[in-house]
Amino acid sequence: MGRSQTRSDFISRIVIIGLFIILFVIIMIPFYAVALSSFKPGESLVRYGLNLSLDFEIMSFDNFIFLFTGEHDYFVWFWNSMILTIVQVVLTLFVSAFVAYGFAAYDFKGKNFLFICVLLIMMVPFEILLVPLYSLINDLGMVNSYSAIILPGIANAATIFFFRQYLRSIPKEIIQSGRVDGANEYAIYFRLIMPIMKPSLAAMAILNGMNSWNNLLWPFMVLGDQSKYTLPIGLKTLLTPYGNNYDLLIVGSFFSIIPIFILFIAFQKYFIDGMTAGAVKG
Amino acid sequence: MIKKFVYSQKVAPYVFVLPFILIFLMFWFFPLVNSFIMSFQDRMLGQDPKWIGEANYSKLLTDKVFLISIKNSVVYMLGTLVLLIPFPMLFAVMINSKLMMGREFFKSSFFLPALTSVAVAGTIFRLTFGEMEGSLMNSFLGLFGVEPIKFLKDGNWSMAALLILACWRWTGVNMLYYLSGLKSIDNEYYEAASIDGASAWQKFRMITMPLMKPTTVYVTTISVYAGLAMFTESLMMFNGNKSPQNIGLTIVGYLYRQGIEQNKLGYAAAVGIILLVIAMVINLTQLKFSGMFKKEED
Numbered sequence: 078m079g080r081s082q083t084r085s086d087f088i089s090r091i092v093i094i095g096l097f098i099i100l101f102v103i104i105m106i107p108f109y110a111v112a113l114s115s116f117k118p119g120e121s122l123v124r125y126g127l128n129l130s131l132d133f134e135i136m137s138f139d140n141f142i143f144l145f146t147g148e149h150d151y152f153v154w155f156w157n158s159m160i161l162t163i164v165q166v167v168l169t170l171f172v173s174a175f176v177a178y179g180f181a182a183y184d185f186k187g188k189n190f191l192f193i194c195v196l197l198i199m200m201v202p203f204e205i206l207l208v209p210l211y212s213l214i215n216d217l218g219m220v221n222s223y224s225a226i227i228l229p230g231i232a233n234a235a236t237i238f239f240f241r242q243y244l245r246s247i248p249k250e251i252i253q254s255g256r257v258d259g260a261n262e263y264a265i266y267f268r269l270i271m272p273i274m275k276p277s278l279a280a281m282a283i284l285n286g287m288n289s290w291n292n293l294l295w296p297f298m299v300l301g302d303q304s305k306y307t308l309p310i311g312l313k314t315l316l317t318p319y320g321n322n323y324d325l326l327i328v329g330s331f332f333s334i335i336p337i338f339i340l341f342i343a344f345q346k347y348f349i350d351g352m353t354a355g356a357v358k359g
Numbered sequence: 360m361i362k363k364f365v366y367s368q369k370v371a372p373y374v375f376v377l378p379f380i381l382i383f384l385m386f387w388f389f390p391l392v393n394s395f396i397m398s399f400q401d402r403m404l405g406q407d408p409k410w411i412g413e414a415n416y417s418k419l420l421t422d423k424v425f426l427i428s429i430k431n432s433v434v435y436m437l438g439t440l441v442l443l444i445p446f447p448m449l450f451a452v453m454i455n456s457k458l459m460m461g462r463e464f465f466k467s468s469f470f471l472p473a474l475t476s477v478a479v480a481g482t483i484f485r486l487t488f489g490e491m492e493g494s495l496m497n498s499f500l501g502l503f504g505v506e507p508i509k510f511l512k513d514g515n516w517s518m519a520a521l522l523i524l525a526c527w528r529w530t531g532v533n534m535l536y537y538l539s540g541l542k543s544i545d546n547e548y549y550e551a552a553s554i555d556g557a558s559a560w561q562k563f564r565m566i567t568m569p570l571m572k573p574t575t576v577y578v579t580t581i582s583v584y585a586g587l588a589m590f591t592e593s594l595m596m597f598n599g600n601k602s603p604q605n606i607g608l609t610i611v612g613y614l615y616r617q618g619i620e621q622n623k624l625g626y627a628a629a630v631g632i633i634l635l636v637i638a639m640v641i642n643l644t645q646l647k648f649s650g651m652f653k654k655e656e657d
Contacts, residue, residue, distance in 0.1 A: 090458040097454070097465050104472060104527065107483045110495055114486075126494025127486040172378045179375025191376055194383055200580075201391070202588035202638055204611040205631035208618035209390035209397060212404060229386035232379040262371035291476030294591050298619060309478035316482060316598050330479045337474045345467055352470075352532060353539035 108334075115140055115331040119323035140328035151329055153304060154311035161296075161307055162289040165227050166282050172231045173281070174274060177240030178266050182252060198234035204294070211298060225299045226292075236281050239351070243277040244270070280351035283344055290337060308333050397628035404622055415629035425630065427605050428613040429637075431518070435609065436586025438522045443533050444578055450530070451537030452567055466538070469531030480528055481595020485511070488520045488596075496520075511597060514606035521607070524592055533578055540574030541567070576649045580642055587638050590615065610634045 110127040116136040144151060180192055210229065219225040247270065255265035271278075293309040300306060306314070312329055315322040341348055364370055398415055402408040419425050450469075454462055472480065487495040488510035497507040510516045548566045557565070590611035594600055597607045600616055608616075610630065618627025 086458060090460075093453045093456065093458055094460060097450075097459075097461075100450070100530075101465060101468055104469060104531070106495070107480075107487060107527065108471070110487070111483055122486065124491065124493070126489030126491050126497075127483065128493050128495055128498055130493075172382075176376050176379040179372045179379075183372035183375070185369075185372040188372075188376075191380065194387075195379070198383070198387055200584065200639070200642060201387075202584055202611075202634060204588045204590060204614065205635050206387070206390045206394065207611075207614060208624055208627045208631060209393040210386065211619065212624060213386075213390055213393070215404060229382070232382040237379065261366045262368060263366075263374075266375075287474060291474075291478075293476060293478050294594075309476045312476075312478045312482065313595065316485075316595075326482060330482055333479060334475055338471070341467070341471070341474055348470070349466070349535060353535050 111327060111331050111334075115328040117327075119325075119327070122323040122327060140324050143324060144328045144332060147325070149325055150303065150306070150311060151325065154306050154308045155333075157305060158290060158308040161223055161226065162286055164223070165230070165289045166286045168227060169231050169233050169236060169285050170278055170281055173233050173236040174240050174271070174278065175266070176232055177237045177244060178270060180237070180241045181244035181247075182249075182266075182270075195234045195237055199238065207295075207298065214299060220299060221301050221305065222299070223305070226296050229295075233285065236285060239281060240274070240277060243274065247273055276347070276350070279344070280347040283340065283347045284351035286340070287337060287348075394628045394631050397625050398632045400625040400628075402623075402625040402628075404624060408625070411625070415626050416633075418626070419629055419633065424605055424608070425613055428608045428610050431606070431608055432587050432589065432610045434518060435521060435525075435589055436583060438518070439525050439529075439582050439586045440579065442522060442526050443529055443582060444575060446526075447530050447533035447578075448537050448568075448571065448575070451534045451541055452563060454534070455538060455541050466531075466535070469534060471531070472528045473532045475528070477591040477595055480524060481592055484520060484524045484527075485596050485598065488517075511607075512603050514604070517596070517602070517606050521589075521592055521596060524596070536574055536578055537571060540571045544570045572649065576646065579645055579649075583641050583645065584638060587634060587641075610637075 106129070107127075110129055113129065113131065113136075114122055114127055116138070117132070118135060118137075118139065121132075121135055143149075180188065180195075214220055214225045217225075219228075251269055251273075252265055255269050260268065291309060292307075293313065296307050297310050297313065300310065312326060312333065315326040315329070365374060397408070399410060399412055400408040401411045401414075453459060454465060459465075475483075489495075489497070490507060490509040490511070491497065492501065492507045496510065497505075500508065508516055510520050544567065548570070549562055552562050552566060588611055589609050593602070593607040593609055593612055600608070600612050600620065602608060611634070614627045614630040614634070617623045617630060
C-alpha cells in the first residue's frame with residue numbers, strides 16, 4: 078500500500094496545487110488588467126475595454142503624471158476618504174468596545190432584549206432604511222455632513238458582537254481584583270480591560286477601516302457637495318456617458334487600491350482574524 | 360450624589376450600553392417604525408403626508424417593474440448561494456489538506472479582491488465585460504471562437520457578469536470562514552475514519568460537511584442578506600440605476616429609484632418593508648430548518 082499511497086498523494090497534490098494556481102491567475106487577471114491599462118491612454122480603454130495586451134507603443138506614464146499634477150479633485154477625494162475613515166474608525170471602535178464591555182461584563186435587566194436588538198441589526202438589510210434615514214437626516218439638517226455618515230454606524234452591531242465574544246474569554250477575576258483595589262467601574266474598563274483588547278481592536282480597526290474606505294452608497298446619498306466627495310464617490314462620478322475621464326478613472330482606481338493593499342500586507346493576520354472571529358460560535 | 364449614582368455597580372452597565380440604546384432608537388428603531396408608517400402614506404420630501412392605507416402595497420403587487428426587480432434580486436441571491444457556498448467549502452478543505460503547499464500565500468491572495476471598493480470592482484468588471492471584441496471577456500471567449508457578446512444588454516449575460524463579480528470578490532472571504540470552521544474540527548474524527556478505511560470523499564461527506572454546519576448556516580445567512588440587498592454592484596456595472604429593460608434592477612435599486620430619484624417616499628418605504636419581510640422569511644425558515652433555534656442558549 079505504501080508506494081501506491083505516496084503515488085496517489087503525489088497526483089492529488091499536483092491536482093490541488095494546479096487548481097489553486099489556476100484560481101490564483103483568474104483572481105489576479107483583473108488587477109493585472111487594471112495595472113496594465115493605467116499605462117494606456119483613455120481612448121484605448123474606450124475603444125477596446127480592459128484587456129491584457131502589452132502594447133508598448135501606446136503605453137506611457139502619462140496617466141500617472143496627470144494623476145499627480147493634473148487639475149482634478151482626485152487628491153481632495155483621497156484626503157476626504159482618509160479623514161473620514163480615520164474619524165469613523167476611531168469613534169466606532171471607541172463606542173462599540175465600550176458597549177460590548179457592558180454586554181460582556183455585567184448581568185442586568187433587559188440585557189437579553191438589548192442583545193437581541195444587536196443581532197436584529199445584523200439581520201435587517203441596512204438598505205431598507207435608506208429612505209426614512211435620509212428623511213431623518215434631512216429633518217435634522219445633516220445632509221451634506223460627515224456626521225450623517227459617521228453617527229448611524231457608531232455603535233456598529235457586528236463590531237459590538239465581535240468585541241463581546243472576545244471579552245467573554247477574559248477572566249472575571251481581573252474585574253474583581255480591580256474592584257478590590259478600589260477602582261470604579263469605568264477605571265476598570267479603561268485601565269485594565271482596554272489594554273487587553275488591543276489585538277481585537279486592531280482586527281476591528283482594519284475591518285472597519287476597509288469598509289469605511291470602500292463605502293459608497295450611503296455617503297453618495299448624503300454628500301451633495303463635490304468638495305466633500307470621498308474616493309469611491311469621486312471615482313463613480315468619473316464614469317459618465319458624456320465625460321471622457323477614463324484616463325483618470327483607471328489610474329485613479331489603480332491608485333486607490335494601493336493603500337489598502339499595503340495595509341493588508343502589513344496586517345494580514347488582523348484582517349483575517351477580524352473576518353473570521355465571532356463569525357460562527359455564539 | 361449624581362457621581363455616586365453613575366458609579367454604582369448597578370447603574371454602570373446601563374451607562375456602558377447607553378450609546379447603543381441611543382443610536383439604536385434614533386437610527387434604527389425610529390426609521391424602521393417611520394418606514395412602516397410611511398409605507399401607508401402618499402408622501403414626498405417637504406410635503407405633508409397623506410394617509411392612503413394599503414394602496415402602496417396593492418399597487419406594488421401589480422407593478423411589473425417591481426416584480427422584475429424581485430426576480431433579479433432573488434435570482435442573484437440564489438446564484439450566490441449556489442456558487443459561493445459549495446466551492447469555497449471545497450477550496451477550504453483542499454487548502455487545509457496536508458498535501459497543500461503555499462497555504463498562506465493562497466489564503467491572502469484570494470482575499471485581495473474583497474479589499475477593492477464596489478466603485479473600483481464595478482468599474483473593472485464593467486470594462487471587462489465591455490461589448491467590444493477586444494475587451495477581456497470577449498477576447499477570452501474569442502479564443503474558443505465565440506462571437507463577441509453584449510454582456511450588459513442581455514438579461515442572462517448581465518446576471519452572469521454580476522455573479523462572476525460576486526464570485527471574484529467573495530470566494531476568498533467565504534473560504535476563510537470555512538477555514539476557521541475547519542480549525543474547530545477535532546482531528547481524531549479523521550483518524551478514526553482512516554482506520555475504518557474511509558475515502559477522502561466519505562470523510563468529507565460524513566465528517567467535514569456535518570461538522571461545518573454552523574459555518575454553512577452563517578455563510579448562508581449573510582449571503583441571503585447580501586444577495587437580496589445588492590444594489591451598488593449593479594449601479595456600477597450599468598453606470599447608473601438604469602439598465603436596458605431593467606435587466607440589472609434590484610429591489611434596493613427600485614427602492615432607490617422610487618424614493619430618492621423620484622421622491623415617492625411612501626412607495627419606496629413599502630418596497631423596503633417587502634424586502635424586509637422577504638429577507639426575514641427566507642432567513643428564519645433557513646435557520647429553522649437547520650435547527651439553529653434548538654441550539655443551546657447564548
